[in-house]
Amino acid sequence: MTRIANLALVRPDDNLPTIRRHVERLDLVRYAGASDDYVHLHWDLPRVQAEGFPDVLIHGWLTFSWMCRTVSAWAPREIAEPLEYSVRYLLPMFPGIVDCGGEVTFVETVAERRIVHLAIWAKDGEGNVSTRGTMRLGAVQGN
């Protein structure tokens, strides 16, 4: 895994390493408990199947968490802090393969602070982009 040492080294079009996860229903139950999110779509299999879904849906915020992890696995939190981050959920995601990655879209220096803009995404096992996001990272003071 490539971890960068300093945001000053980052250039537009740099790719973040893609991280693949094999997601199980247990991961969703664990997240439901840790986030106090008990929306039935994420755990009540008979009910979601009756509603026409093939399986329980991955929490949008859990996918977003994995997308953020892709960023911090590349730019460690002690050198880069997320200032603005957002996602749009395009398709429901289900347990199975989830890939998360991203790329640098723009870099700038604002008030002597390095700022890096990223496009981030999550894909299912068939390569469909389920979630798209953006993040603005700022260099942590002293780095």
Add this chain to the structure above:
Amino acid sequence: MGPTDEDMAEIVARLRSSLGLRGKAMVKPIEKGALLKFCAAVGETEPLHLDETYAQSRGYRGLVAPPTYLSVFSEACGEVLCRDIPFTRFLHTDDAITAHVPICAGDIITATPLLADVFAKRSSRGTLLFQAADIALTNQHGELAASLRVTTAFHE
């Protein structure tokens, strides 16, 4: 039969008359144990989120909340989203966070929701009625620590 375009325009106008309205605030302490449990659930490995001594050595008050931990405040949007509409089903479509001050274990956060936007859009699922809430997260020192925008699309 779903609502007509005129019905939707009327609903949007009615809901928009409440834009800017604030809902009841939710107060929640940021607990170290809860942060650690959240980190385990999302596979967090960054030491600032897991190692209190390390976080303090880097100048933070305590464990730093992981970026998406703020989702625990998203339910505050329920205080401002209007349910008096012909749709009961909804999709969570967008989340956006602007961070100002790190949120750390030991903080007490007040989450104040506000109805930020209402609009309708046609889609393959029929007409979607979007409602967005802005949730201001203020810490115990009265600083705006972060704001969170949650967007939901109601549909038939």
